[in-house]
Amino acid sequence: MEKTKKLSLGRMLAFASGDIFGGGSFNITNFLYPGYVAIVVGLPPETAGLIMMAVGIFDAVTDPIMGFLSDKMRVRFGTRRGGIIAFAPLIIISLFAAFYPYTTADDTMRFFIVLASYIFFTAVQTTIMIPYFSLSSEMTDDYTERARMTTVRLGFSIFSSILCVAVPGILVDIFSGPNDYNGYIVMSLSFGALFALCVIITGIFAKEGIPPPKHTTPFSITNFLKPFQVKAFRQYLYLFLCCQMTMAIMSALFFFYVDFYFYAEATARGEGNIAGMIGAALMFSMQIVALPVYMKIIKKYGKMAVYIIGSVIWIISAPILLLLPSGSNPIYLYILAAVMGFGISGPGLIPHAIFGDVVDVGHLQFKTRVAGAFSGIANFVNKIAQAIGLAVIMGVLRLANFKNRDITVENWEAIQPESAQNAIVLLMAFAPLIFMSIGIFVCTRYKLNKERHEKVLIAIESENDDERSEVLASL
Numbered sequence: 450m451e452k453t454k455k456l457s458l459g460r461m462l463a464f465a466s467g468d469i470f471g472g473g474s475f476n477i478t479n480f481l482y483p484g485y486v487a488i489v490v491g492l493p494p495e496t497a498g499l500i501m502m503a504v505g506i507f508d509a510v511t512d513p514i515m516g517f518l519s520d521k522m523r524v525r526f527g528t529r530r531g532g533i534i535a536f537a538p539l540i541i542i543s544l545f546a547a548f549y550p551y552t553t554a555d556d557t558m559r560f561f562i563v564l565a566s567y568i569f570f571t572a573v574q575t576t577i578m579i580p581y582f583s584l585s586s587e588m589t590d591d592y593t594e595r596a597r598m599t600t601v602r603l604g605f606s607i608f609s610s611i612l613c614v615a616v617p618g619i620l621v622d623i624f625s626g627p628n629d630y631n632g633y634i635v636m637s638l639s640f641g642a643l644f645a646l647c648v649i650i651t652g653i654f655a656k657e658g659i660p661p662p663k664h665t666t667p668f669s670i671t672n673f674l675k676p677f678q679v680k681a682f683r684q685y686l687y688l689f690l691c692c693q694m695t696m697a698i699m700s701a702l703f704f705f706y707v708d709f710y711f712y713a714e715a716t717a718r719g720e721g722n723i724a725g726m727i728g729a730a731l732m733f734s735m736q737i738v739a740l741p742v743y744m745k746i747i748k749k750y751g752k753m754a755v756y757i758i759g760s761v762i763w764i765i766s767a768p769i770l771l772l773l774p775s776g777s778n779p780i781y782l783y784i785l786a787a788v789m790g791f792g793i794s795g796p797g798l799i800p801h802a803i804f805g806d807v808v809d810v811g812h813l814q815f816k817t818r819v820a821g822a823f824s825g826i827a828n829f830v831n832k833i834a835q836a837i838g839l840a841v842i843m844g845v846l847r848l849a850n851f852k853n854r855d856i857t858v859e860n861w862e863a864i865q866p867e868s869a870q871n872a873i874v875l876l877m878a879f880a881p882l883i884f885m886s887i888g889i890f891v892c893t894r895y896k897l898n899k900e901r902h903e904k905v906l907i908a909i910e911s912e913n914d915d916e917r918s919e920v921l922a923s924l
Contacts, residue, residue, distance in 0.1 A: 456588060460654065462601070463650055463654035465605040466655075467647060467651035473609035476609075476614050478570075481548070490559055491559070501567075511575050513825035513829045516826065519580040520820065530584070530651070530655065532577070533652040537577065537652060541638065541645050543569050544638075544640060545638055548637040549634065581651065583821045587657045588657065590658070596747045600802075603740060607736045615730070681810045682807050682810070684894065686827060686830055688888050689831060693831050695881050695884045698842055704725045706874065707724050707725035710775055713870065727779075732790035734790065739795065743798055759796045759798075762795070764881045764885050771875075775870075796888060804823070810905055814921055846872055846873070852866070904920050908920040
């Protein structure tokens, strides 16, 4: 089989540009949206969780549908890029709608307006990001080039994450007056335009290196569930879920840890701190620093070695949170956040780096390429698992007597009982041990290395069913 050419720097950068939207929009909604719903729109705080849960369910269901549709698309700009270009302008409109400071007097009306606008935003995300994830498997079929491309892409994504942790809040503060929240309008239009531009660059210049199949399969439940028949895909899902579940738990509890444990006394006095912001920035920054190191390890030892090394660093460093006493020097927190960030980068990189390889196995097994179906299923399973996982975590905090803010009390003191503080620290300290140990075990069973991937590419072109079956059996 003739391999695709080495990716040019221009095509690689154009592809990576798209994840500025993926990584950035994720952090904008995570950090700003709950406060926007409760403070700007004036809905009860618990309503933010209800809206995000409802939208999460909608999003999880639409992901595989969009994956199927992106496999069927045939336009001038390619299987994936046509949809990416077409929907890019909607990013500006949808982000504006999601963060517009609605002032309708009726609470019920505001609830449904906010719900509808957030559903619209996530629908636009889905129409762009599912084809984008699928495109990653079609830029090249080279094992090492895919890893290099993914490394650059995640560098862009993490940089965008750092940018979108701090700048949106600054824009909101600068452009909002004492009686208005126009800063949200400025923020949403500014970042909407930036994201749309980056996505359009991807759509125009990130040309596919692997041609789409001439024939596509009709939609059915059987075809929908087909990816689960691929052993390598099931292993990919385990690796992906272990990392994503752990990151979701750590990110959801990180500021709880800083505010209610590390700086518990200062928080109780109503004093703000920037330790959480600095720690988060260091964690993201070290993920970028680690990427070239992990790329060298991939070239020498393979992709699973990176997942294992990063997981071990994460597992060892997280329990040190138990050793940091409340009120201690924040430099220790910063160092620990940096070390954990270096570890997180490894298992965060690998699922993206092996996705295209797994799609190739599916191509061999089904004799047709359905990258969109694989991408849609992966995101569906991931979002459902994260939703359940976070619900369980919040339930644990409730059982530990975590105290929510009483909005009827003007001078409410944010003092958490020792049971809640311990629950926060223990969850953050041992979530990596529980989930990433499973990931390490799966790594030891994963057989799709560079040499076997070469055999997969050759077997795809073979007319000999026995040869194809032999290659599949080796995986």
